[in-house]
Amino acid sequence: MEKKAIIMDESAMNRAIARITYEILERNRGAEQLCIVGILSRGVILAERIARKIYELEHVSVEFGALDITPFRDDRTAEETKSAKSTIHFPVQDKRVIIVDDVLYTGRSCRAAIDAILAIGRPQCMQLAVLVDRGHRELPIRPDYIGKNVPTAQSETVQVSVQEIDGTDCVAIYQNS
Known part of the structure; x- marks a missing residue:
């Protein structure tokens, strides 16, 4: 893969996360x-940053968890879906669940996340926050909160890098060979 462009640097990512957090708080009063x-994995890091920002703004600790969607994916065989690394140690029943992902593409990961959450309880509502929406949906999934809309070709890949995993914060577009 060949890097085409960096579309968000560290400060742009921080601004997007702050904006998403303000929108979440405003919409949910x-x-x-x-x-x-x-x-x-990267959605967990972004979710953690949103939870920290909510604490900074509201002085309230919101419950936070990591969701492994592997067992709920529709593009894997039964042997491949045995992983379950979710760490949701709180009830979602009657809560307002904010699902956080790095890149929204076809919508299949979000559908799997919805199924995974419904398997553990029935929330009051679910909302979707994504850092990058690149289009090309295959399912009727629409994010509630978007850091940046990036129209892409299907031959391109959007890669989110986070300090905690990759050593840097940025979003880049790559051209597939």
């Missing part, structure tokens, strides 16, 4: 009954 669930 504060942090009451909120919980944040990040999709493994």
Whole structure:
């Protein structure tokens, strides 16, 4: 893969996360009954940052968890879906669940996340926050909160890098060979 462009640097990512957090708080009238669930792996890091920002703004600790969607994916065989690394140690029943992912593409990961959450309880509502929406949906999934809309070709890949995993914060577009 050949890097085409960096579309978000560290400061742009921080601004997007802050904006998403403000929008979440505004739409939900504060942090009451909120919980944040990040999709493994980079969605978890972004969700953690949103949870920290909510604490900074509201002085309220929202419940936070990591969601492994592997067992709920529709593109894997039964042997490949045995992984279950979710760490959601709180009830989602009657909560306002914010699902966080790094890149929204076809919508299949989000559908799997919805199924995974419904398998553990029935929330009051679920909302979707993504850092990058690149289009090309295959399912009727629409994010509630978007850091950046990036129209892409299907021959391109959007890669989110986070300090905690990759040593840097940025979003880049790559051209597939």
